Amino acid sequence: MVKEKVEELFPQVIGQKKAKRLIWRALQRGRLAHSYLFYGRWGVGKDALALELAKAVNCQGEKRPCGTCQSCNWVTRNSHPDFLFLQPLPKSLALEEVGKLAQRRVQNPYIQEELEGSLSISIDVIRGMEKWAAQRPFMGKRRVVIISHCDRLTTPAANALLKSLEEPPPYLLYLLTTTHPQALPLTIRSRCQLLRLGKLSPLEIDLALRERFSLPPPQAKFLSKLVQGSLGRTLRLHQEGWQRLRREALSLLEEALWGKPLRVMASIEDGFRGRERMKAKGVIEVLLSWYRDLLLLSQGMGEFVSNGDRMERLRVESERVSLAKIEGSLAKLREAQTAIGLNANLKLVLLVTFLGLRRIVRDEGDISDRF
Numbered sequence: 001m002v003k004e005k006v007e008e009l010f011p012q013v014i015g016q017k018k019a020k021r022l023i024w025r026a027l028q029r030g031r032l033a034h035s036y037l038f039y040g041r042w043g044v045g046k047d048a049l050a051l052e053l054a055k056a057v058n059c060q061g062e063k064r065p066c067g068t069c070q071s072c073n074w075v076t077r078n079s080h081p082d083f084l085f086l087q088p089l090p091k092s093l094a095l096e097e098v099g100k101l102a103q104r105r106v107q108n109p110y111i112q113e114e115l116e117g118s119l120s121i122s123i124d125v126i127r128g129m130e131k132w133a134a135q136r137p138f139m140g141k142r143r144v145v146i147i148s149h150c151d152r153l154t155t156p157a158a159n160a161l162l163k164s165l166e167e168p169p170p171y172l173l174y175l176l177t178t179t180h181p182q183a184l185p186l187t188i189r190s191r192c193q194l195l196r197l198g199k200l201s202p203l204e205i206d207l208a209l210r211e212r213f214s215l216p217p218p219q220a221k222f223l224s225k226l227v228q229g230s231l232g233r234t235l236r237l238h239q240e241g242w243q244r245l246r247r248e249a250l251s252l253l254e255e256a257l258w259g260k261p262l263r264v265m266a267s268i269e270d271g272f273r274g275r276e277r278m279k280a281k282g283v284i285e286v287l288l289s290w291y292r293d294l295l296l297l298s299q300g301m302g303e304f305v306s307n308g309d310r311m312e313r314l315r316v317e318s319e320r321v322s323l324a325k326i327e328g329s330l331a332k333l334r335e336a337q338t339a340i341g342l343n344a345n346l347k348l349v350l351l352v353t354f355l356g357l358r359r360i361v362r363d364e365g366d367i368s369d370r371f
């Protein structure tokens with residue numbers, strides 16, 4: 001058995017030492033389970049680890065996965081005959097687009113594109129996969145199926161998958177990933193080996209942003225603290241233009257707390273036309289980081305704040321808002337985060353949140369009654 005430092009295992013996967021070590025040992029001893037369920041919050045590297053494992057089982061190099069042999073290359077290009085990557089898609093998507101999307105995702109598992117419409121993995125997709133899986137490996141030792149966001153399987157699709165999981169051919173390896181393991185039927189969960197991937201540390205995110213995504217150090221540092229534990233979220237926020245977003249979020253907050261609530265309504269109306277779920281999520285993330293900073297400041301831990309370049313305003317606000325109010329505001333923002341995740345009406349959630357923050361900070365009654 002090759003002795004490896006954990007830092008050197010699956011180098012494409014950021015952090016996740018514990019999960020890497022477990023998978024590596026199973027791989028080395030030829031004791032991989034026939035199906036795994038990787039779970040953990042969004043953007044921590046579940047698909048990244050699944051992809052590296054998919055490469056490793058058929059890698060022709062010495063240090064598996066080498067990333068350079070023909071087999072590894074084919075997985076990276078999503079063109080390996082023994083590899084299948086499935087993800088939830090809108091019904092209307094053209095076949096050609098389906099392939100391109102999968103290819104982009106496989107090449108860059110930490111970046112997830114936002115798709116319009118309701119997303120699912122249909123029974124037809126699972127039936128197609130079963131047909132494919134019935135054939136023996138074409139060139140590798142094993143056939144590998146990744147089912148990303150497998151909680152989005154429709155009920156008939158989940159039932160069909162269950163049958164395949166019960167008696168898989170020996171060469172088949174299922175790698176399921178999800179942010180919501182509890183949304184999966186227990187029957188599916190119980191047939192997989194579960195592996196939890198934890199949050200990434202700010203240090204790990206900071207390093208990845210600089211080295212892998214070439215962000216300038218100050219920006220990497222800021223972003224790494226802003227969105228706790230998820231590289232995927234951080235990258236998305238970066239794409240959204242965090243500076244612009246933060247400016248907008250903080251000016252809305254100022255108006256909501258100390259200005260005229262009607263203006264906040266107008267700004268939300270103008271700023272969130274159509275489906276801008278990511279932007280709304282970003283606004284809430286910015287405010288969460290802001291209130292976390294206020295909390296840190298009020299506890300005398302100013303050196304750990306994320307919005308250090310706005311220290312003056314942070315200090316002013318931390319002096320006029322009590323600890324209980326900061327905590328109340330954080331709870332309100334977490335509610336908003338959940339509501340946005342559940343496809344609630346964006347403008348309404350934002351409005352209720354901003355007015356709620358005003359009510360908490362100013363000890364006012366329920367101001368939304370007045371509209």
Ligand SMILES: [Zn+2]
Nearest residue numbers: 059066069072
């Ligand atoms: Zn290889």
